[in-house]
């Protein structure tokens with residue numbers, strides 16, 4: 001059995017004070033939003049509880065699906081790197097960026113450089129240059145494929161985009177891993193499809209192309225964050241619905257309900273010529289204690 005931990009949207013703080021030059025950028029909007037809706041900080045109680053519970057379940061690997069920062073400042077990127085180092089070595093942890101990590105133009109270079117070891121393909125493990133997407137890492141019978149939907153957007157927007165060339169390469173990686181009989185896990189920050197039509201300002205703008213690629217080339221699981229809520233949707237696979245699982249923010253301050261700080265464990269077992277996947281959501285309940293909130297089982301091929 002392979003146990004994969006999935007954590008997302010930790011939005012590490014503290015948010016630094018803004019410089020006068022930031023007043024002309026999108027960061028002003030971000031700062032106002034952050035003050036209004038969030039009080040996450042590096043090493044928040046909730047995040048510490050979530051990470052220690054995750055560790056206690058001894059995952060074989062941990063995936064972090066983006067939004068490690070709030071406004072993509074240099075200090076936040078450095079904090080996030082320190083946090084990644086504490087979470088685990090690159091052989092044990094894989095990360096991808098979210099829209100907050102690409103908050104302003106130029107932020108890409110920071111995550112591609114500072115977080116590269118956690119975003120490298122197996123081929124690049126010996127020499128890590130700037131991270132490139134998509135990348136693929138093989139862990140036993142599991143292939144982790146990291147996609148970036150992180151793009152700088154206009155103020156008040158939180159959309160994502162994968163793009164044509166990344167999608168093309170994703171198809172090749174899915175074919176390669178599929179031919180090897182691996183359990184293919186795609187990591188992407190934005191959900192492949194939003195259910196709420198009023199949320200267009202935060203959707204994956206080329207979601208249709210992404211879903212078509214996954215449908216045609218196959219995958220066993222899609223993991224995402226972004227919505228800060230526990231959610232399950234599906235992409236129509238060739239043999240049935242393919243699960244897309246979203247987790248809440250790992251550092252949310254709420255207790256209880258689908259938005260409470262939490263994470264998921266994905267237990268992958270190879271059997272009967274396919275795989276059985278058990279998804280276990282754990283989060284902080286009203287009492288402040290962390291516990292199991294939901295569990296579901298899937299059988300591939302999808």
Ligand SMILES: [Fe+2]
Nearest residue numbers: 009067226228
């Ligand atoms: Fe987020």
Ligand SMILES: [Fe+2]
Nearest residue numbers: 067098099226
């Ligand atoms: Fe996000």
